[in-house]
Amino acid sequence: MSRKMSRRKFLKISLSAGAGIAALSNGVPLAAQDMMYSEAPELAELVAAGDLPPVADRLPANPVVIEPLDSIGEYGGAIRTGIFQNRGFQARSAWGPEPILRIGWDSSTIEPNIAESWEYANGGNTFVLHLREGMKWSDGEPFGSHDFDFYWNHVLTNSTLSPSPRSEFVINGELAEFEMVDDLTVQWTFVAPHANLPGLLSHWIGSQLPRWMPRHYLEQFHPDFADAAELDAKIAEAGFSTWDELFNNRVAVQYGLHFDNVDLPNLLPFKTSRPMELNIVVADRNPYYWKVDPEGHQLPYINQVILTNYEGADVRDAAIAAGEMNWVNTDLTFTNFPLYQENAEAGNYEVRLWQTSRSAEHTIMFNHNAKDEGLREIFNDVRFKQAMSMAIDRQTIANVVYQGFGAPSQVQVIPGSKFRVEEYVTRHTEYDTAAAGALLDDMGLTAGDDGMRTRADGSALSIRMDISIGQPGSEDVGELLREFLAEVGVDLDVRVVAREQIRALIDNNDIECGIWIADKCSDSMFPHTPVWHVPFLPTDWNQWGPQYAVHYASGGESGEAPMGDVAQVQQLFDQMKTTIDEAERVNIGQEIMRLNVDNLWNIGDVGEVPIPVVLGTNFRNYPAQGFTSFDWLGNHQYHIEQCYFEGGEWVGAPS
């Protein structure tokens, strides 16, 4: 298989398809008013029986029209999917996360979704959202500004439910001022333009806010509204001791998924009909879903989602291989591709190879704040990192660990990103042990008789690398790195430890060399969450400058003050936060990329390693090649609601 061919073709397809369809769905409704709406047979029966209002009354005044990827679908069938150990986000796009804004088919552009449009006013300091007229919650109650008001004034600013306000609405340390302009308009005013807000509203937080919004339902659990005696009775009945416990339970805080509370209204294509019980949860179509296809069929096409929470990754994968699922697309690993592919035909599914948000499979991070003074000095010398980067035989990593796939890549951004500069991606990625050795000699790290180098004080140059347990491929890459570095005389002491242990190591600044999956490197996350490129978030997995991050997050109160390029990259990030102009944002982003490759704070291994996606053989309207990752909340950019099973049911469905 030719990687280059497929990549180029892939980009072409995804970009052209994206541009075309985005234009259609992006706020340019077809003549929706003239449309005759129709619905799934199950719903039609309910309407006929008088249990449900007619479809035209359930839809908003101007329903969102979704142009299907390939063909108009047919109703029926069930998505069968699986997650493990309650890690929720894998399933987000099965439910359809429906953030307030969303990411387009091109995996980059921000589009309207729940909100019909948005704009900046007041010199950029005010952000205005316009909502859709006549949109309804899944129980038929109207959705509107009053729901935002409930969230803002009774959840976000309620000190019991939210002891501190969400940072997404804080700029320069000041919380926004919220205003409900009218029934369909809300706005926030900040002390400076909040340029990343559209990005955030199309991402995780944007998909979470609606859970706290159905005020008509939630008021009964909130002391601001509920009768105290009634509320106490409800708390006692549910076995809780305080009202916030009950409230959080009713909002289904668990992983942001609607697993438990069937009564909580939502705005998603599906709503829970059977709560999580013995690891299985079922969601049925939402009769009030607000999207239709160009022929006026109310979406989603598919009837039901059946999700199994497996107790472990191995058994989930065994269940895939046994043909028990028809839609699994995150937390699959390319290293397991042979397993999925071998059983595809018998299991009535196919395996597609998509891309992730990883600019490299791993980022290798030498701690620039290392406690060991000697090591710190070495790690802060860019020659050392260049030498380390050139000592890595990336082709071997690709061949041995990734079945021959993968292109040498530094930790930058994924192909197709507007921030990407090709030259930066490949700089210092050529395998050259002689050059690496020369750089190390240059630094005075001379090799002894056994080929191993010593530090200036004569002690052995031994660096400890902590790898998190259970990340597919990481242990093997660690083993190869140990071998490659030994080749140039550097002893890498590789330890495999629990994830929580690594957390503790970072918090205590005990990391010497860290390694992590270099994800979140896409247009939909990098601008607001550049975890690798900028040390700003001490609570994440950046391990090259943990004390710089502490310094940034604490406003200079603790941690280590950065100098030079590190200080500059933090300033650039600050600038990005308040810059609305797109061209200027790209410039800033690329400057951050340049500083990164100049300093090699992160060293990447191989990028563009595909991720397998398992889909039922007659599952339609999903792209042949696409992107999936947390960056797109799974892959909600591909509109699960317009997918369908040809023939109305998965061919592998259990009888």
Added chain:
Amino acid sequence: MISPALFLDWECMTSYIIRRFLQMIVIMFIVSIVAFVVIQLPPGDFVDAYVTTISGGETFTQETIDALRAQFGLDEPFHVQYLKWITNVLRGNYGVSFQHQRTVADLLGERLPLTLAITFPTALLVYLIAIPIGIYSALNQYSFLDYVFSFIGFIGLAIPNFLFAIILLYIGSQYFDANVAGLFSPEYELAPWSFAKFLDLLANLWIPVIVVGTAGTAGTIRVMRGMMLDEMRQPYVETARAKGLSEARLIFKYPVRVAISPVLSTIGFVLPALISGTAIVAIVLNLPTTGPLLLNALLAQDMLLAGSMILFLSLLTVVGTFVSDMLLAWADPRIQFE
């Protein structure tokens, strides 16, 4: 040779039971403190675990983390957290699981019945198979069957449970079209309880029972066999034989009752051990039992869920030990209540 069985002094026994009961309360109190300490020993707390693993990609600021910590009461000193928990437990309120945002009682109620459905047959099977085989092996030492049982038993001991489980899953799904994971076939997964669903459960129960039971069976066979061999060599057996006692009566009258004592002295905590000890197998086989719930609660440092579950298992064990002691006294009347 054998002194006549000491008659049980009922008065003595009642006072023994009362004494043991009081001791149990003290033990449970100590256990509750130790459990609370042990859960907190690994680095970090629930919020760390939430941020590092469970949330799956979301990024958190320090403020959010502090807020979460306050929400869960994790910013309070240890003894305050403990007192809060234990007073609630004494009032019958086991608290709310941090990870699930559901009450602990609710979560346990969902999983306990299935857990018992697996562990009871397993424990029963272990004893039904292991004790007769152990006796047989001892009586026919170095016979062909003895070697066969030894060999199979040791294979059972030597393959890790979860590898065994994965292999059985593979064989089951490739050659028998068995349901890969869980206790129900897909068509019954969503069905309400019925007799057909119950039969389906029984049909799917064999893999977990075999996997969980194998190691225990092999171990019990070895212990039983060894003890029987010892007992059979005791001079009294020869004497009894010389007196013309039939072989079967001779064996069951005394050697079996003595040989079984190591088995009996552990029988009390077989159940709790199966419930918690099979966590890893349950993960591999995707059994919605209490084991994985406990393990995940520990990994996530979900204090109240883990604490309450440990307390519950401890209670089972303490009661089990007591039952065990009673059984021991029954099997070997020479042991007195002290």
Added chain:
Amino acid sequence: MQSEESPLEVVSPWRLMWWKFRRHKPAVISGVLLLLAYLGSIFAGFFAPYDPLTRGRNLYMPPNPPRIIDSTGNLRAPFVYGMTMSRDLNTLRPIYTINEDEIHPLHFFYRGDEYKIGLHGLPINALRPLHITLDLHLVGAEGAPVNFFGTDQLGRDLLSRLIYGGQISLSIGLVSVFLSLALGLILGGISGLYGGWIDSLIQRVIEAIIAIPSIPLWMGLAAAIPRDWDPVQQYFAILIVLSLISWTSTARVARGRFLAVREQDYVMAARLYGCSQWRIITRHLIPSIMSYVIVNITLAVPRIILAETALSFLGIGLNPPTISWGVLLQAAQDNLVVHFYPWLWVGPALCVIIAVLAFNFVGDGARDAADPFAS
């Protein structure tokens, strides 16, 4: 008594036991096997064809056995065929064809990878100067896939890894077995022998320890081990922790047995005749529990080897790059291995099974030999 063999000699009890042990054929064979296993571990560098970390070009290669008969039926000096790796176009996994034209004669006492005499993975600094670097291997062949048991995902030789893995699995695990046994016997014995408040106290301590499920105890205590120790030291500490927990069941059994035996007439009689406490313990009590002890050891050995895998599963046990049978088994708990590369679990599982059987038969033989009543 076996006095008929040498009626005039005074035979020491140990000699007598040895004679009896020797008659137990499976025990003798197992003893020899164990001896070989220990020799193999001590001189792992010599017996292993490769260094356990050396990567070959062939990933996931199936076992390539040594042969003496080639495809045309001719008898030859031992050799291996060459193997050619390609990728399955559908699943992308490595597949192999045996290259029957390519015959690599095996060389004995072959000079290959360098190794140090000493325990691999036990980097005890004080022993470093004593390490001798050698490169002599039992077998090898230049540029040939000498992988009798196949290779793993990185192309490392499984046989070499198994031989090195025995170093840890056959040594430090046993420490915990004996420690927990000793603790259990002593405390259980005291409890059973003296009774009274000591008994009560020990029993309640046991109950409290047993009452807490093992997994949280392991996880909690393992977390208390200093992290700058190297992995083997950490594992050793975890094993000590394990034995501090696991002595309780032995103690309960020992107590039960002691209680029972204490009341037996012959022990009463011995006491009445003024035998010393020590004599009663060593002559009557210890022998009465001997077979339980032996069975217990033979059961504990596989348990402790497998505990490695369970602990690794929880993230508190040994992990790569340290090599042990448990680590190898843990790495084999993988769908890919079960589906496509079964030799990766069969190899370590066989090692554990053979070791366990051998320990067991030696135990059986030892028990028979130690039994004064056996004919």
